[in-house]
Amino acid sequence: xxxxxxxxxxxxxxxxxxxxxxxxxxxxxxxxxxxxxxxxxxxxxxxxxxxxxxxxxxxxxxxxxxxxxxxxxxxxxxxxxxxxxxxxxxxxxxxxxxxxxxxxxxxxxxxxxxxxxxxxxxxxxxxxxxxxxxxxxxxxxxxxxxxxxxxxxxxxxxxxxxxxxxxxxxxxxxxxxxxxxxxxxxxxxxxxxxxxxxxx
Amino acid sequence: xxxxxxxxxxxxxxxxxxxxxxxxxxxxxxxxxxxxxxxxxxxxxxxxxxxxxxxxxxxxxxxxxxxxxxxxxxxxxxxxxxxxxxxxxxxxxxxxxxxxxxxxxxxxxxxxxxxxxxxxxxxxxxxxxxxxxxxxxxxxxxxxxxxxxxxxxxxxxxxxxxxxxxxxxxxxxxxxxxxxxxxxxxxxxxxxxxxxxxxxxxxxxxxxxxxxxxxxxxxxxxxxxxxxxxxxxxxxxxxxxxxxxxxxxxxxxxxxxxxxxxxxxxxxxx
Numbered sequence: 001x002x003x004x005x006x007x008x009x010x011x012x013x014x015x016x017x018x019x020x021x022x023x024x025x026x027x028x029x030x031x032x033x034x035x036x037x038x039x040x041x042x043x044x045x046x047x048x049x050x051x052x053x054x055x056x057x058x059x060x061x062x063x064x065x066x067x068x069x070x071x072x073x074x075x076x077x078x079x080x081x082x083x084x085x086x087x088x089x090x091x092x093x094x095x096x097x098x099x100x101x102x103x104x105x106x107x108x109x110x111x112x113x114x115x116x117x118x119x120x121x122x123x124x125x126x127x128x129x130x131x132x133x134x135x136x137x138x139x140x141x142x143x144x145x146x147x148x149x150x151x152x153x154x155x156x157x158x159x160x161x162x163x164x165x166x167x168x169x170x171x172x173x174x175x176x177x178x179x180x181x182x183x184x185x186x187x188x189x190x191x192x193x194x195x196x197x198x199x200x
Numbered sequence: 201x202x203x204x205x206x207x208x209x210x211x212x213x214x215x216x217x218x219x220x221x222x223x224x225x226x227x228x229x230x231x232x233x234x235x236x237x238x239x240x241x242x243x244x245x246x247x248x249x250x251x252x253x254x255x256x257x258x259x260x261x262x263x264x265x266x267x268x269x270x271x272x273x274x275x276x277x278x279x280x281x282x283x284x285x286x287x288x289x290x291x292x293x294x295x296x297x298x299x300x301x302x303x304x305x306x307x308x309x310x311x312x313x314x315x316x317x318x319x320x321x322x323x324x325x326x327x328x329x330x331x332x333x334x335x336x337x338x339x340x341x342x343x344x345x346x347x348x349x350x351x352x353x354x355x356x357x358x359x360x361x362x363x364x365x366x367x368x369x370x371x372x373x374x375x376x377x378x379x380x381x382x383x384x385x386x387x388x389x390x391x392x393x394x395x396x397x398x399x400x401x402x403x404x405x406x407x408x409x410x411x412x413x414x415x416x417x418x419x420x421x422x423x424x425x426x427x428x429x430x431x432x433x434x435x436x437x438x439x440x441x442x443x444x445x446x447x448x449x450x451x452x453x454x455x456x457x458x459x460x461x462x463x464x465x466x467x468x469x470x
Binding site: 035062065071167 | 202204205206207208209211212213217218219220221222224225300301303304305306307
Protein backbone atom coordinates (compact mmCIF):
# COMPACT_ATOMS: atom_id res chain seq x y z
CA UNK A 1 0.00 0.00 0.00
CA UNK A 2 2.76 2.40 1.07
CA UNK A 3 4.73 1.36 -1.99
CA UNK A 4 1.76 2.20 -4.21
CA UNK A 5 1.49 5.68 -2.68
CA UNK A 6 5.21 6.22 -3.19
CA UNK A 7 4.95 5.17 -6.84
CA UNK A 8 1.97 7.49 -7.28
CA UNK A 9 3.96 10.33 -5.71
CA UNK A 10 6.86 9.67 -8.03
CA UNK A 11 4.58 9.66 -11.05
CA UNK A 12 3.09 13.03 -9.99
CA UNK A 13 6.55 14.44 -9.60
CA UNK A 14 7.23 13.85 -13.29
CA UNK A 15 3.98 15.46 -14.43
CA UNK A 16 3.91 18.97 -15.81
CA UNK A 17 2.07 21.72 -13.90
CA UNK A 18 -0.67 21.74 -16.50
CA UNK A 19 -1.13 17.96 -16.18
CA UNK A 20 -1.35 18.34 -12.41
CA UNK A 21 -4.10 20.94 -12.85
CA UNK A 22 -6.13 18.46 -14.91
CA UNK A 23 -5.53 15.75 -12.32
CA UNK A 24 -6.46 18.06 -9.43
CA UNK A 25 -9.88 18.59 -11.00
CA UNK A 26 -10.41 14.83 -10.68
CA UNK A 27 -8.58 14.29 -7.39
CA UNK A 28 -8.26 17.33 -5.05
CA UNK A 29 -5.37 15.69 -3.13
CA UNK A 30 -3.15 16.15 -6.17
CA UNK A 31 -3.30 19.89 -5.52
CA UNK A 32 -0.76 19.39 -2.72
CA UNK A 33 1.91 18.65 -5.38
CA UNK A 34 1.22 21.92 -7.14
CA UNK A 35 1.29 23.79 -3.83
CA UNK A 36 4.62 22.22 -2.92
CA UNK A 37 6.10 23.16 -6.27
CA UNK A 38 5.20 26.82 -5.96
CA UNK A 39 4.98 27.68 -2.27
CA UNK A 40 8.58 28.71 -1.84
CA UNK A 41 8.80 30.74 -5.05
CA UNK A 42 5.51 32.49 -4.41
CA UNK A 43 6.27 33.26 -0.77
CA UNK A 44 9.57 34.79 -1.88
CA UNK A 45 7.72 36.80 -4.57
CA UNK A 46 5.12 38.02 -2.08
CA UNK A 47 7.84 39.11 0.33
CA UNK A 48 9.74 40.84 -2.46
CA UNK A 49 6.82 42.95 -3.55
CA UNK A 50 5.04 43.44 -0.23
CA UNK A 51 5.86 44.78 3.20
CA UNK A 52 4.50 41.71 4.94
CA UNK A 53 6.26 39.64 7.53
CA UNK A 54 6.85 35.96 6.81
CA UNK A 55 3.69 35.04 8.74
CA UNK A 56 1.58 37.58 6.84
CA UNK A 57 3.15 36.39 3.63
CA UNK A 58 2.15 32.83 4.44
CA UNK A 59 -1.43 33.90 5.14
CA UNK A 60 -1.50 35.70 1.81
CA UNK A 61 -0.03 32.64 0.15
CA UNK A 62 -2.80 30.46 1.59
CA UNK A 63 -5.35 32.85 0.12
CA UNK A 64 -3.55 32.66 -3.23
CA UNK A 65 -3.64 28.88 -3.31
CA UNK A 66 -7.29 28.73 -2.23
CA UNK A 67 -8.28 31.30 -4.81
CA UNK A 68 -6.32 29.43 -7.50
CA UNK A 69 -8.04 26.19 -6.47
CA UNK A 70 -11.52 27.74 -6.74
CA UNK A 71 -10.66 29.13 -10.17
CA UNK A 72 -8.87 26.07 -11.56
CA UNK A 73 -11.49 25.71 -14.29
CA UNK A 74 -10.64 29.21 -15.45
CA UNK A 75 -7.00 28.30 -15.97
CA UNK A 76 -6.11 29.47 -19.46
CA UNK A 77 -4.32 26.65 -21.28
CA UNK A 78 -2.55 29.24 -23.44
CA UNK A 79 -0.56 30.28 -20.38
CA UNK A 80 2.02 28.53 -18.28
CA UNK A 81 0.52 27.52 -14.93
CA UNK A 82 3.37 29.41 -13.28
CA UNK A 83 2.36 32.67 -15.06
CA UNK A 84 -1.25 32.14 -14.06
CA UNK A 85 -0.50 31.58 -10.38
CA UNK A 86 1.99 34.46 -10.31
CA UNK A 87 -0.77 36.64 -11.76
CA UNK A 88 -3.15 35.56 -8.98
CA UNK A 89 -0.44 36.26 -6.41
CA UNK A 90 0.32 39.67 -7.89
CA UNK A 91 -3.38 40.63 -7.89
CA UNK A 92 -3.84 39.34 -4.33
CA UNK A 93 -0.89 41.38 -3.07
CA UNK A 94 -2.17 44.51 -4.83
CA UNK A 95 -5.73 44.12 -3.55
CA UNK A 96 -4.45 43.29 -0.07
CA UNK A 97 -2.46 46.52 0.06
CA UNK A 98 -5.33 48.47 -1.40
CA UNK A 99 -7.43 47.25 1.51
CA UNK A 100 -4.90 48.33 4.08
CA UNK A 101 -4.21 51.52 2.02
CA UNK A 102 -0.49 51.09 2.20
CA UNK A 103 2.13 51.00 -0.49
CA UNK A 104 3.76 47.59 -0.63
CA UNK A 105 7.39 47.60 0.40
CA UNK A 106 10.07 45.17 -0.54
CA UNK A 107 11.73 42.52 1.52
CA UNK A 108 14.98 41.21 0.15
CA UNK A 109 16.52 37.82 -0.03
CA UNK A 110 20.10 36.76 -0.17
CA UNK A 111 21.25 37.26 -3.69
CA UNK A 112 19.02 40.25 -4.40
CA UNK A 113 22.12 42.42 -4.40
CA UNK A 114 22.96 40.76 -7.72
CA UNK A 115 20.29 42.95 -9.24
CA UNK A 116 22.85 45.73 -9.33
CA UNK A 117 25.30 43.58 -11.24
CA UNK A 118 22.64 42.72 -13.74
CA UNK A 119 21.57 46.31 -14.20
CA UNK A 120 25.10 47.68 -14.28
CA UNK A 121 25.54 47.85 -18.01
CA UNK A 122 27.12 51.28 -18.33
CA UNK A 123 30.31 52.83 -17.00
CA UNK A 124 28.70 55.08 -14.41
CA UNK A 125 27.02 52.17 -12.80
CA UNK A 126 30.15 50.07 -13.03
CA UNK A 127 32.08 52.78 -11.21
CA UNK A 128 29.48 52.78 -8.48
CA UNK A 129 29.80 49.09 -8.18
CA UNK A 130 33.36 49.43 -6.99
CA UNK A 131 31.81 49.40 -3.56
CA UNK A 132 29.65 46.45 -2.68
CA UNK A 133 25.94 47.00 -2.24
CA UNK A 134 24.17 45.00 0.41
CA UNK A 135 20.79 43.36 -0.06
CA UNK A 136 19.42 45.96 2.36
CA UNK A 137 20.66 48.80 0.13
CA UNK A 138 19.12 47.17 -2.93
CA UNK A 139 15.88 46.91 -1.00
CA UNK A 140 16.01 50.61 -0.17
CA UNK A 141 16.68 51.46 -3.79
CA UNK A 142 13.78 49.29 -4.95
CA UNK A 143 11.47 50.97 -2.45
CA UNK A 144 12.26 54.35 -3.97
CA UNK A 145 11.04 53.20 -7.40
CA UNK A 146 7.52 53.66 -8.74
CA UNK A 147 5.42 50.61 -7.95
CA UNK A 148 5.01 49.60 -11.62
CA UNK A 149 8.74 49.80 -12.19
CA UNK A 150 9.57 47.87 -9.06
CA UNK A 151 7.29 44.97 -9.95
CA UNK A 152 8.74 44.51 -13.44
CA UNK A 153 12.30 44.62 -12.11
CA UNK A 154 11.48 42.03 -9.49
CA UNK A 155 9.82 39.77 -12.07
CA UNK A 156 12.53 40.18 -14.68
CA UNK A 157 15.70 40.09 -12.64
CA UNK A 158 14.81 38.42 -9.36
CA UNK A 159 12.10 35.99 -10.43
CA UNK A 160 13.87 35.56 -13.79
CA UNK A 161 10.70 35.63 -15.87
CA UNK A 162 10.84 36.27 -19.60
CA UNK A 163 8.86 39.04 -21.37
CA UNK A 164 6.01 36.73 -22.34
CA UNK A 165 5.62 35.52 -18.74
CA UNK A 166 5.74 39.05 -17.34
CA UNK A 167 3.17 40.09 -19.94
CA UNK A 168 0.90 37.25 -18.78
CA UNK A 169 1.44 37.97 -15.09
CA UNK A 170 0.86 41.72 -15.27
CA UNK A 171 -1.72 41.42 -18.08
CA UNK A 172 0.08 43.98 -20.20
CA UNK A 173 1.23 43.72 -23.83
CA UNK A 174 4.83 42.61 -24.34
CA UNK A 175 5.77 45.96 -25.89
CA UNK A 176 4.57 47.73 -22.76
CA UNK A 177 6.55 45.30 -20.59
CA UNK A 178 9.71 46.07 -22.59
CA UNK A 179 9.12 49.81 -22.19
CA UNK A 180 8.46 49.41 -18.46
CA UNK A 181 11.64 47.40 -17.96
CA UNK A 182 13.74 49.91 -19.84
CA UNK A 183 12.26 52.83 -17.85
CA UNK A 184 12.57 50.89 -14.60
CA UNK A 185 16.26 50.26 -15.29
CA UNK A 186 16.82 53.95 -15.96
CA UNK A 187 15.00 54.96 -12.79
CA UNK A 188 16.91 52.37 -10.79
CA UNK A 189 20.25 53.65 -12.08
CA UNK A 190 19.18 57.23 -11.44
CA UNK A 191 18.28 56.46 -7.84
CA UNK A 192 21.52 54.58 -7.39
CA UNK A 193 23.61 57.47 -8.71
CA UNK A 194 21.64 59.89 -6.52
CA UNK A 195 22.34 57.70 -3.52
CA UNK A 196 26.07 57.46 -4.21
CA UNK A 197 26.47 61.24 -4.80
CA UNK A 198 24.67 61.87 -1.50
CA UNK A 199 27.11 59.60 0.25
CA UNK A 200 30.08 61.42 -1.27
CA UNK B 201 3.85 17.13 2.51
CA UNK B 202 4.80 20.66 3.61
CA UNK B 203 2.99 22.60 6.29
CA UNK B 204 1.40 24.99 3.81
CA UNK B 205 0.14 22.29 1.46
CA UNK B 206 -1.17 20.36 4.45
CA UNK B 207 -3.01 23.45 5.70
CA UNK B 208 -4.48 24.13 2.30
CA UNK B 209 -5.76 20.59 1.81
CA UNK B 210 -7.19 20.75 5.32
CA UNK B 211 -8.98 24.05 4.59
CA UNK B 212 -10.30 22.65 1.29
CA UNK B 213 -11.66 19.60 3.09
CA UNK B 214 -13.11 21.54 6.02
CA UNK B 215 -14.73 24.33 4.04
CA UNK B 216 -15.73 21.93 1.26
CA UNK B 217 -14.47 24.39 -1.30
CA UNK B 218 -14.76 23.13 -4.85
CA UNK B 219 -13.46 24.54 -8.10
CA UNK B 220 -16.12 26.74 -9.69
CA UNK B 221 -17.77 24.95 -12.62
CA UNK B 222 -16.35 25.61 -16.07
CA UNK B 223 -19.65 26.90 -17.48
CA UNK B 224 -19.58 29.86 -15.07
CA UNK B 225 -16.30 31.04 -16.54
CA UNK B 226 -17.52 30.36 -20.07
CA UNK B 227 -20.66 32.44 -19.43
CA UNK B 228 -18.58 35.25 -17.92
CA UNK B 229 -16.08 35.25 -20.80
CA UNK B 230 -18.75 35.15 -23.47
CA UNK B 231 -20.82 37.87 -21.78
CA UNK B 232 -17.84 40.23 -21.77
CA UNK B 233 -17.20 39.46 -25.43
CA UNK B 234 -20.86 39.95 -26.37
CA UNK B 235 -21.06 43.16 -24.33
CA UNK B 236 -17.99 44.41 -26.17
CA UNK B 237 -19.65 43.67 -29.53
CA UNK B 238 -22.89 45.29 -28.38
CA UNK B 239 -21.06 48.40 -27.20
CA UNK B 240 -19.44 48.72 -30.61
CA UNK B 241 -22.81 48.19 -32.31
CA UNK B 242 -24.59 50.77 -30.14
CA UNK B 243 -21.65 53.12 -30.68
CA UNK B 244 -21.99 52.66 -34.43
CA UNK B 245 -25.75 53.27 -34.30
CA UNK B 246 -25.21 56.38 -32.16
CA UNK B 247 -22.72 57.61 -34.72
CA UNK B 248 -25.24 56.95 -37.52
CA UNK B 249 -27.93 58.99 -35.72
CA UNK B 250 -25.42 61.76 -34.99
CA UNK B 251 -24.42 61.87 -38.63
CA UNK B 252 -28.05 61.88 -39.74
CA UNK B 253 -28.95 64.74 -37.40
CA UNK B 254 -25.92 66.76 -38.53
CA UNK B 255 -26.54 66.13 -42.23
CA UNK B 256 -30.26 66.91 -42.03
CA UNK B 257 -29.83 69.99 -39.89
CA UNK B 258 -30.72 73.37 -41.41
CA UNK B 259 -27.25 74.86 -41.25
CA UNK B 260 -28.08 77.80 -43.52
CA UNK B 261 -30.56 79.64 -41.30
CA UNK B 262 -28.32 80.79 -38.44
CA UNK B 263 -28.21 84.24 -40.02
CA UNK B 264 -31.99 84.65 -39.68
CA UNK B 265 -31.81 83.70 -35.99
CA UNK B 266 -29.26 86.47 -35.34
CA UNK B 267 -26.57 84.03 -34.25
CA UNK B 268 -22.99 83.47 -35.32
CA UNK B 269 -22.25 80.17 -37.02
CA UNK B 270 -20.31 79.03 -33.95
CA UNK B 271 -23.17 79.86 -31.58
CA UNK B 272 -25.62 78.12 -33.88
CA UNK B 273 -23.34 75.06 -34.16
CA UNK B 274 -23.00 74.82 -30.38
CA UNK B 275 -26.78 74.96 -30.06
CA UNK B 276 -27.30 72.39 -32.80
CA UNK B 277 -24.86 69.61 -31.90
CA UNK B 278 -26.47 66.26 -31.00
CA UNK B 279 -25.10 66.17 -27.46
CA UNK B 280 -27.22 63.20 -26.35
CA UNK B 281 -25.74 61.03 -29.08
CA UNK B 282 -22.25 62.33 -28.49
CA UNK B 283 -22.60 61.41 -24.81
CA UNK B 284 -24.02 58.01 -25.67
CA UNK B 285 -21.15 57.37 -28.06
CA UNK B 286 -18.63 58.34 -25.36
CA UNK B 287 -20.44 56.18 -22.79
CA UNK B 288 -20.39 53.08 -24.98
CA UNK B 289 -16.80 53.73 -25.96
CA UNK B 290 -16.08 53.62 -22.21
CA UNK B 291 -18.06 50.38 -21.81
CA UNK B 292 -16.18 48.88 -24.77
CA UNK B 293 -12.86 49.87 -23.19
CA UNK B 294 -13.88 48.38 -19.83
CA UNK B 295 -14.87 45.17 -21.61
CA UNK B 296 -11.65 45.11 -23.58
CA UNK B 297 -9.51 45.03 -20.47
CA UNK B 298 -11.64 42.22 -19.07
CA UNK B 299 -11.70 39.97 -22.13
CA UNK B 300 -9.50 36.96 -21.55
CA UNK B 301 -6.16 37.25 -23.29
CA UNK B 302 -6.81 40.63 -24.91
CA UNK B 303 -4.26 42.35 -22.69
CA UNK B 304 -1.71 41.06 -25.19
CA UNK B 305 -2.87 43.71 -27.66
CA UNK B 306 -1.72 47.30 -27.44
CA UNK B 307 -4.53 49.42 -25.95
CA UNK B 308 -4.19 52.20 -28.52
CA UNK B 309 -4.43 49.65 -31.36
CA UNK B 310 -7.67 48.20 -29.97
CA UNK B 311 -9.05 51.69 -29.30
CA UNK B 312 -8.17 52.74 -32.86
CA UNK B 313 -9.66 49.54 -34.31
CA UNK B 314 -12.84 50.06 -32.25
CA UNK B 315 -13.15 53.68 -33.39
CA UNK B 316 -12.54 52.63 -36.99
CA UNK B 317 -15.17 49.87 -36.69
CA UNK B 318 -17.74 52.10 -34.97
CA UNK B 319 -17.25 54.94 -37.43
CA UNK B 320 -17.17 52.59 -40.45
CA UNK B 321 -20.29 50.70 -39.39
CA UNK B 322 -21.87 54.02 -38.33
CA UNK B 323 -21.41 55.42 -41.85
CA UNK B 324 -22.86 52.23 -43.36
CA UNK B 325 -25.84 52.39 -40.97
CA UNK B 326 -26.30 56.07 -41.81
CA UNK B 327 -26.27 55.39 -45.55
CA UNK B 328 -28.74 52.55 -45.02
CA UNK B 329 -31.06 55.02 -43.28
CA UNK B 330 -30.87 53.53 -39.78
CA UNK B 331 -29.92 56.88 -38.27
CA UNK B 332 -33.11 58.47 -39.53
CA UNK B 333 -35.24 55.49 -38.50
CA UNK B 334 -33.89 55.52 -34.93
CA UNK B 335 -34.23 59.29 -34.58
CA UNK B 336 -37.81 59.18 -35.86
CA UNK B 337 -38.77 56.20 -33.71
CA UNK B 338 -37.41 57.83 -30.56
CA UNK B 339 -39.06 61.18 -31.33
CA UNK B 340 -42.37 59.41 -31.88
CA UNK B 341 -42.29 57.05 -28.89
CA UNK B 342 -40.24 58.80 -26.21
CA UNK B 343 -41.50 62.33 -25.48
CA UNK B 344 -38.42 63.13 -23.36
CA UNK B 345 -36.19 62.58 -26.40
CA UNK B 346 -37.95 65.44 -28.19
CA UNK B 347 -36.99 67.75 -25.33
CA UNK B 348 -33.28 67.09 -25.61
CA UNK B 349 -32.93 67.40 -29.36
CA UNK B 350 -33.07 70.49 -31.55
CA UNK B 351 -36.73 71.36 -31.97
CA UNK B 352 -37.24 71.94 -35.67
CA UNK B 353 -40.77 73.24 -35.19
CA UNK B 354 -39.45 75.84 -32.77
CA UNK B 355 -36.58 76.65 -35.13
CA UNK B 356 -39.02 77.40 -37.96
CA UNK B 357 -41.43 79.34 -35.79
CA UNK B 358 -39.74 82.73 -36.06
CA UNK B 359 -42.00 84.61 -38.52
CA UNK B 360 -40.59 87.99 -37.46
CA UNK B 361 -37.10 86.75 -38.34
CA UNK B 362 -38.29 85.38 -41.68
CA UNK B 363 -38.63 81.70 -40.80
CA UNK B 364 -41.96 79.89 -40.91
CA UNK B 365 -42.82 76.20 -41.04
CA UNK B 366 -46.00 74.18 -41.01
CA UNK B 367 -48.56 72.25 -43.01
CA UNK B 368 -50.34 73.47 -46.11
CA UNK B 369 -54.03 73.25 -45.32
CA UNK B 370 -55.46 74.98 -48.36
CA UNK B 371 -54.14 75.89 -51.80
CA UNK B 372 -55.97 79.01 -53.01
CA UNK B 373 -54.23 79.44 -56.35
CA UNK B 374 -50.79 79.13 -57.93
CA UNK B 375 -49.41 81.97 -55.84
CA UNK B 376 -51.31 81.72 -52.62
CA UNK B 377 -51.97 79.11 -49.97
CA UNK B 378 -52.86 78.76 -46.30
CA UNK B 379 -50.36 77.33 -43.86
CA UNK B 380 -50.91 76.16 -40.31
CA UNK B 381 -47.84 76.58 -38.09
CA UNK B 382 -46.79 74.44 -35.12
CA UNK B 383 -48.86 76.53 -32.71
CA UNK B 384 -52.00 76.07 -34.81
CA UNK B 385 -52.04 79.62 -36.16
CA UNK B 386 -53.07 79.97 -39.79
CA UNK B 387 -51.05 82.06 -42.22
CA UNK B 388 -51.87 83.43 -45.60
CA UNK B 389 -48.79 82.72 -47.69
CA UNK B 390 -48.02 84.62 -50.84
CA UNK B 391 -45.68 82.71 -53.05
CA UNK B 392 -43.82 85.69 -54.54
CA UNK B 393 -40.39 84.58 -55.70
CA UNK B 394 -40.65 81.08 -54.32
CA UNK B 395 -42.26 79.82 -57.53
CA UNK B 396 -38.76 79.42 -58.79
CA UNK B 397 -38.36 76.51 -56.40
CA UNK B 398 -39.22 73.22 -58.00
CA UNK B 399 -41.52 72.21 -55.18
CA UNK B 400 -45.12 71.17 -55.63
CA UNK B 401 -47.52 73.03 -53.39
CA UNK B 402 -50.07 70.46 -52.33
CA UNK B 403 -52.47 70.30 -49.45
CA UNK B 404 -51.21 68.31 -46.49
CA UNK B 405 -47.55 68.83 -47.24
CA UNK B 406 -45.13 70.04 -44.57
CA UNK B 407 -42.94 72.89 -45.72
CA UNK B 408 -40.41 75.38 -44.44
CA UNK B 409 -40.46 78.93 -45.71
CA UNK B 410 -37.84 81.65 -45.69
CA UNK B 411 -39.43 85.03 -46.33
CA UNK B 412 -40.84 88.02 -44.52
CA UNK B 413 -43.85 88.77 -42.42
CA UNK B 414 -46.18 91.27 -44.03
CA UNK B 415 -48.86 91.56 -41.36
CA UNK B 416 -50.32 89.67 -38.41
CA UNK B 417 -51.24 86.62 -40.53
CA UNK B 418 -49.61 87.28 -43.89
CA UNK B 419 -46.21 86.00 -44.92
CA UNK B 420 -44.42 86.45 -48.22
CA UNK B 421 -42.33 83.45 -49.23
CA UNK B 422 -38.97 83.86 -50.91
CA UNK B 423 -37.82 80.27 -50.59
CA UNK B 424 -39.95 77.20 -49.93
CA UNK B 425 -38.62 73.76 -49.16
CA UNK B 426 -40.03 70.46 -48.08
CA UNK B 427 -39.87 69.96 -44.34
CA UNK B 428 -37.95 66.98 -43.13
CA UNK B 429 -40.82 65.06 -41.65
CA UNK B 430 -42.50 61.71 -41.79
CA UNK B 431 -45.07 63.13 -44.17
CA UNK B 432 -42.25 64.21 -46.40
CA UNK B 433 -40.89 60.67 -46.30
CA UNK B 434 -44.24 59.28 -47.29
CA UNK B 435 -44.50 61.88 -50.01
CA UNK B 436 -41.05 61.01 -51.35
CA UNK B 437 -41.85 57.31 -51.20
CA UNK B 438 -45.09 57.84 -53.12
CA UNK B 439 -43.29 59.94 -55.69
CA UNK B 440 -40.55 57.32 -56.07
CA UNK B 441 -43.15 54.57 -56.38
CA UNK B 442 -44.96 56.58 -59.05
CA UNK B 443 -41.72 57.20 -60.90
CA UNK B 444 -40.67 53.54 -60.83
CA UNK B 445 -44.18 52.59 -61.98
CA UNK B 446 -43.84 55.00 -64.87
CA UNK B 447 -40.41 53.61 -65.75
CA UNK B 448 -41.82 50.08 -65.76
CA UNK B 449 -44.72 51.16 -67.97
CA UNK B 450 -42.35 52.87 -70.37
CA UNK B 451 -40.13 49.76 -70.54
CA UNK B 452 -43.19 47.63 -71.20
CA UNK B 453 -44.33 49.98 -73.92
CA UNK B 454 -40.87 49.88 -75.50
CA UNK B 455 -40.84 46.09 -75.43
CA UNK B 456 -44.31 45.92 -76.94
CA UNK B 457 -43.37 48.30 -79.74
CA UNK B 458 -40.18 46.30 -80.43
CA UNK B 459 -42.25 43.14 -80.60
CA UNK B 460 -44.75 44.78 -82.94
CA UNK B 461 -41.96 46.03 -85.16
CA UNK B 462 -40.37 42.57 -85.33
CA UNK B 463 -43.64 40.82 -86.11
CA UNK B 464 -44.36 43.50 -88.78
CA UNK B 465 -40.97 42.87 -90.37
CA UNK B 466 -41.55 39.10 -90.27
CA UNK B 467 -44.94 39.51 -91.96
CA UNK B 468 -43.41 41.76 -94.63
CA UNK B 469 -40.59 39.28 -95.40
CA UNK B 470 -43.15 36.47 -95.80
